[in-house]
């Protein structure tokens with residue numbers, strides 16, 4: 112369905128002396144038809160940048176994206192426009208996805224109009240079908256985004272995204288800004304839509320509980336790299352960083368905050384490391400880990416880990 116090969120994104124900042132920051136570092140990723148791959152990692156690890164490169168919303172510095180056998184990295188804008196409807200983003204902040212000056216009705220209709228998938232006569236029927244599918248009511252259609260709750264707003268964003276019958280959706284922390292009581296209903300909605308329309312999801316989250324509910328396969332990201340990938344990785348983590356993530360679910364909040372500060376600093380410090388990005392925090396490191404980037408080792412059919420301990 113969708114594959115990223117050697118995806119790398121280097122951001123440059125500064126006017127006179129350019130500083131380079133490697134946000135995504137040579138990542139291979141694949142999401143199969145109808146599957147959810149959960150991308151886990153803390154803030155700044157490169158999850159959103161990777162998701163947006165798969166959607167071609169951010170141009171990779173290196174590497175390519177293959178969607179249903181089309182190399183979309185090399186496509187011209189006109190060709191890309193035809194494919195774009197099959198790939199959608201559900202962002203973390205639903206209000207950023209909708210025009211505040213438009214009614215919900217106009218926001219949902221916009222992509223259908225752009226792609227010429229609707230005519231005036233059946234607009235109302237299509238709108239009502241979509242709005243019912245995502246659990247909203249007809250009266251929401253004439254409201255503006257500021258007149259909806261966070262959960263209702265995210266449902267409207269989902270209605271807009273599914274209106275084009277996408278095959279692949281990047282869900283970028285779609286529930287993190289919502290009340291806990293609303294989170295479960297949005298997750299259920301996404302899972303039901305996946306079954307109904309056979310959609311593939313890249314589901315980005317830093318919440319392991321949510322990851323366990325939605326994910327069939329998991330990829331753990333740190334410092335721009337995927338350090339571990341596979342199914343059931345939470346039950347039997349192989350990489351020391353995954354071990355720490357799993358352990359963190361039983362830590363108290365002060366220890367977690369301390370850990371987050373420490374990892375954030377280390378992610379930045381290790382950005383230009385030749386060796387393992389996780390070197391400084393790893394309890395098992397040796398000299399080799401500092402000098403060389405560990406290879407990705409296929410431990411078995413469903414498990415890959417980037418660590419010298421498994422070579």
Ligand SMILES: Nc1ncnc2c1ncn2[C@@H]1O[C@H](COP(=O)(O)OP(=O)(O)OP(=O)(O)O)[C@@H](O)[C@H]1O
Nearest residue numbers: 122123124132134153154155156157158159160161
């Ligand atoms: N346009 C940009 N210019 C420069 N640096 C950027 C840009 N976009 C992202 N970055 C940097 O790249 C790194 C990865 O960012 P990204 O948003 O992909 O992380 P993330 O894992 O999704 O984090 P979060 O969970 O906080 O959204 C961060 O250090 C970020 O500051």
